[in-house]
Amino acid sequence: MNLVRGVGRLLLGGFYIVNGVKMIKDPGRYAAQVEPVVERVTPLLRKASVRAAGYVPENPETLARVNGGLSLLGGLGIATGIGRRAGGALAATSMLTQVLGRAPEGSSEVERAEIKVARLRDLALLGAALIVTQDTAGRPSIAWRAADARRRLALESEQAKKQARKETKRLKAHAKRGAKQIRAGLEGPRA
Incomplete structure (x- = not known):
């Protein structure tokens, strides 16, 4: 792991850790923000799966x-590097309530500007978490490795095919010369 990737993961993971602890300790502070998500998503989840309906939180504080x-x-996964891709997915999921939730109304121009900045920050953090879900720690992904192996095998088989054609041509010419020599030996010297 290089230094920049390590520091970046620590900084990003740290935000999610601190944010998560705040939400767990004081869910009432975030309840108003996640309430629209509860109102919109809970009925959809209940319709989608009857078995899962009992696990869907109805209380905004519980969802917070x-x-x-x-x-x-998610923050722990990102910061420690243990399950960083799964951690990124958890962190991105946790940002959905903030992005989809209600922004507090601001009465002054300054408050509205601060709300816009906070919303853009939330979107940027969601994007960063989504990038972490695709991070392969500098190594190529499995899909890329499979495609590269397929390309190399196709190239090798094409080269082997060309080599086999050359060898066949050479052996055919050698067989013709040998057959010619045998015929010449059977017929004897020409007078």
């Missing part, structure tokens, strides 16, 4: 705590 847990676990 669950969201805090996702953020905390």
Whole structure:
């Protein structure tokens, strides 16, 4: 792991850890923000799966705590590098309630500008978490390695095919010369 990747993961993971702890300790502070998500998403999830309906939180404070847990676990995964891609997915999931939730109304121009900045920050952090889900720590992904192996095998088989054609041509010419010599030996010297 290089230094920049390590420091970047620590900084990004640290934000999600601190944010998650805040949401777990004081969910009431975030309840108003996640309430629209509860109102919109809970009925959809209940319709989608009857079995999962019992696990869907109806209380905004409960969702804020669950969201805090996702953020905390995601941040730990990102910061430690243990399960960094899964951690990125958890962190991105935890940001959805902040991005989709209600922004507090600001009465003054300054407050509205601060709300816009906070919303853009949330979107940027969501994007960063999504990038982490694709991080392969500098190594090529499995899909790239499979495509590269397929390309190399195709190239090698094409080269082997060309080599086999050359060898066949050479052996055919050698067989013709040998057959000619045998015929000449059977017929005897010409007078």
